[in-house]
Amino acid sequence: DVKVTQSSRYLVKRTGEKVFLECVQDMDHENMFWYRQDPGLGLRLIYFSYDVKMKEKGDIPEGYSVSREKKERFSLILESASTNQTSMYLCASSFLGQAGSTEAFFGQGTRLTVV
Amino acid sequence: AQKITQTQPGMFVQEKEAVTLDCTYDTSDPSYGLFWYKQPSSGEMIFLIYQGSYDQQNATEGRYSLNFQKARKSANLVISASQLGDSAMYFCAMREVMDSNYQLIWGAGTKLIIKP
Numbered sequence: 001d002v003k004v005t006q007s008s009r010y011l012v013k014r015t016g017e018k019v020f021l022e023c024v025q026d027m028d029h030e031n032m033f034w035y036r037q038d039p040g041l042g043l044r045l046i047y048f049s050y051d052v053k054m055k056e057k058g059d060i061p062e063g064y065s066v067s068r069e070k071k072e073r074f075s076l077i078l079e080s081a082s083t084n085q086t087s088m089y090l091c092a093s094s095f096l097g098q099a100g101s102t103e104a105f106f107g108q109g110t111r112l113t114v115v
Numbered sequence: 116a117q118k119i120t121q122t123q124p125g126m127f128v129q130e131k132e133a134v135t136l137d138c139t140y141d142t143s144d145p146s147y148g149l150f151w152y153k154q155p156s157s158g159e160m161i162f163l164i165y166q167g168s169y170d171q172q173n174a175t176e177g178r179y180s181l182n183f184q185k186a187r188k189s190a191n192l193v194i195s196a197s198q199l200g201d202s203a204m205y206f207c208a209m210r211e212v213m214d215s216n217y218q219l220i221w222g223a224g225t226k227l228i229i230k231p
Contacts, residue, residue, distance in 0.1 A: 009158075033218075040124070042206060043221040058218070090160060103150060104219060106160035 003027070006091050006107035013114050019078040021110050023091030030095060032074035033104065034058075034066060037088040049074055081114045088112075118142065119209055121222035128197050129230050135182070136192040136225050138207030147211045149190040150219065151181065154204040163205075166190060202229045 007022035025032065031050050035043040035058075045058030047066040055066050063085060067075040074093075078085055088111050092104040120139045128134040140149065151163040166174045166181045174181040182191040194201055207222040 035221075040223055042119075042223040043208075043219075045218060048218065088158065090158075092160070103162040103165060104160075105162070106152075109158035111158070 004091060004093055004105050004107040006089075006110050008110050009108060011110060011112045013078075013081050013112065015082060015114055017078075017081045017114075019081045019112065019114075021076040021078075021089055021091075021112070023074045023076070023093075023107055024072050025074075025093040025105070026072065027093065027105070028071065029093035029105075030071075031093060031104075032068065033092040033094075034064075034074065034076045035090045035092065036060070036085075037090055037109075043090065046076065081112075083114050086112060086114045118220045119207055119222035121205075121207055121225050123225045124223070125226040125228070127228050127230055130197060130199060132197055134194045134197050134201075134227065136194075136205050136207075136227065138190045138192065138222060140188050140190060140207075140209050142188075142209065142211055144211040147209055149181070149183070150208040150210070151179070151190075151192045152206045152208065153201075154206065154224075155200075156203070160206070164192065197229050199229050199231060202227060 004025045013019050033048040034046045037043050044060050046064050049055045049068040065077045088109050090109050091107040094104040118141050147168045149166045153161045164174050164176045164179045164181050166183045173183050178195045180193045204224045204226050206224045208219040
């Protein structure tokens with residue numbers, strides 16, 4: 001079974017803190033993604049990576065950065081957490097493969113609250 | 116303009132009934148893929164079913180089927196004989212081949228509640 005693991009299910013951080021969200025996948029997938037999910041807005045892509053040390057901005061990269069030093073690990077960094085970054089964060093991975101047929105596999109999500 | 120539209124924010128369905136979740140999409144790419152995911156209250160996204168734009172037949176996976184109407188740009192999910200465990204958020208997503216990074220574009224989701 002494909003396994004995508006996020007380091008925390010729930011996090012509470014203070015405004016201004018630097019926050020690291022970690023994601024590890026064990027299926028040798030090239031692509032990895034970070035989304036945030038807010039009610040009524042669906043999933044919005046923050047950043048994605050298609051190879052080690054490669055990253056691309058998604059739809060809402062402001063206030064976030066990412067790191068992919070190893071193929072299996074993709075980290076999301078909130079440089080200075082703010083209350084409007086309170087959200088559910090979802091990590092996903094997929095093979096690079098043919099665009100149409102390759103589903104993404106998701107982690108269990110991290111619910112981050114910034115106070 | 117929204118590329119994926121799910122017009123039903125929430126639905127109540129009686130157990131054992133069939134349910135149809137609506138999804139319309141907008142793309143100029145002739146080659147694309149459509150996905151449905153389920154997200155239970157636990158938070159994990161679970162892949163349900165996939166339909167390619169060139170597939171001749173509607174996709175089916177167990178109790179799930181995709182009613183693909185290409186001319187109408189519609190890809191509705193049909194769940195037959197609903198069960199209490201089907202209560203969850205359901206998301207429709209699309210991937211366009213023109214997008215070289217193969218990103219998924221997501222709808223806002225439909226919350227499905229199955230009543231006993």
